[in-house]
Amino acid sequence: MQILLAQPRGFCAGVVRAIDIVEKALDRYQAPVYVRHEIVHNRHVVDRLRGKGAVFVEDLSEIPAGSVTIFSAHGVARSVQEEAKLRQLPTLDATCPLVTKVHVQGRRYAKGGRDLVLVGHAGHAEVVGTMGQIDAPIHLVSTVEDVEGLPIDPDKPIAYITQTTLSVDDTRSIIAALHARFSDVEGPDVSEICYATQNRQTAVRALARTSDLLIVVGARNSSNSSRLREIGDEMGVPSYLVDDGDGVDPAWLEGVSTVGLTAGASAPDELVQSVIAALGRIRPVEVRTLDGVEEKVEFSLPPELRHPVATPESVE
Template structure:
């Protein structure tokens, strides 16, 4: 018998729900296919489900036929991509998470105010690439405190920082500390502007690991926030594993374990969490409890461009 403790909150955040709803509603309005630049969110199950409904995922706009409805992923895109779509006359629905868009606006404001901008994030991540392409002027990308030390900037230069949304206050604290220690004039957004979902899920995992013998995180290997949840479990001294779904559960992980902490990244649907519970139940008897935690009631409006799509003819 093992106990499964579920984190609260876990799984889908408001930005992911909004992005998936955008694809679903676009398909409902115009019919298949609609084209999505990059994975709408970083979860293979979600992507495959939308593919089955008629969404076509592409990496570049030149893969989109002329006139086809085009959706930008929740991670955001550069201004170059936006301009290319406009030049081609593509009907675009922007599914960029509103919290990501907020970071873009903050960055532009800091640059307009004459500050040198530092972006705290992971090189190569789609959100980071999009943010870099949304800012006019030079942006310095740093991912560690050590990289702050090598920034080619005067110590009295006016600095401003913005952060990748899938990093929490805890993730960015050391880097912000390195910036303020090295430079004399540093500003940045209030900690309240950090993505609520990232912070809440990481806090829930820390609480979970106080009660569990091991940690399972449901999420895709390319999901930044899911990987960070697993890393937190390891930092807290717990065996921690990232699984896409129940099929990846290794029964050997359960040997000698009495309590399993189970959570999911912000792009992982609840059905995958349930598939992991079913896989555990196939090995041993299980009780399931949910830890007390925050109830998230955040909702984001859908973009007005959805309403401007032509409705396909309905068969009576």
């Protein structure tokens, strides 16, 4: 059985940065450090960091006074930032720079007097954070049908921003619906939304064209991982989302000669390897990586963490 690996797959630069922030904070400040919300949506990553001394909470009230506090890659509302200041919690912001870019765009559009539309999924951590970062009313839409129901005059100037982990095709359709309904629309091109989301979705389309079965490694609550599985389904390929190799069902492989394998942006490569191992226990496998984009994007750490911790030896 042949296993085809998507290129790219797995960690993006925003996820790498967020995990680095937690690990370097543990090195610099010692355990425990507190993280509001899962740093990224992956149980294995969270459990590994928890084992090193990170404590994950959903509310700042759970954090002892004076404790180092990290905001997750998804971003937080300004009210959370202000509460941390009031409680005098030393904070590190692991918000993905591309999510921060969305916040900046939204504030600029709102300041220009445009009604603001956010394309995203209600309740997702990134959407909650974005809506709380902009001091203006925001209309949330998830589908083309939602656009038709917007309570905005068609002649009023509007602008849109988007959640970074959406299906690129769905987002493109919603943007087209906004342009069809409203006469004055501003917003970023789909190509500006998130390089990692686009690259992984493009790669999974290429993978699905040559696979009998698609397996996506990622968490159930990972929006970008779920989109990858949905793309496979849309292309007519049986597609499954698994946490790791333990999620592989041998029954999926009946009549299958080629398995396409990819991973969401918050899934580490060792989980991909665990799926390969699980498939190899069912049937002999040959693994090949498809051609694709090689990502070289890197995001800098917060200033507080850019320099190594001084040791007695380095001081002498």
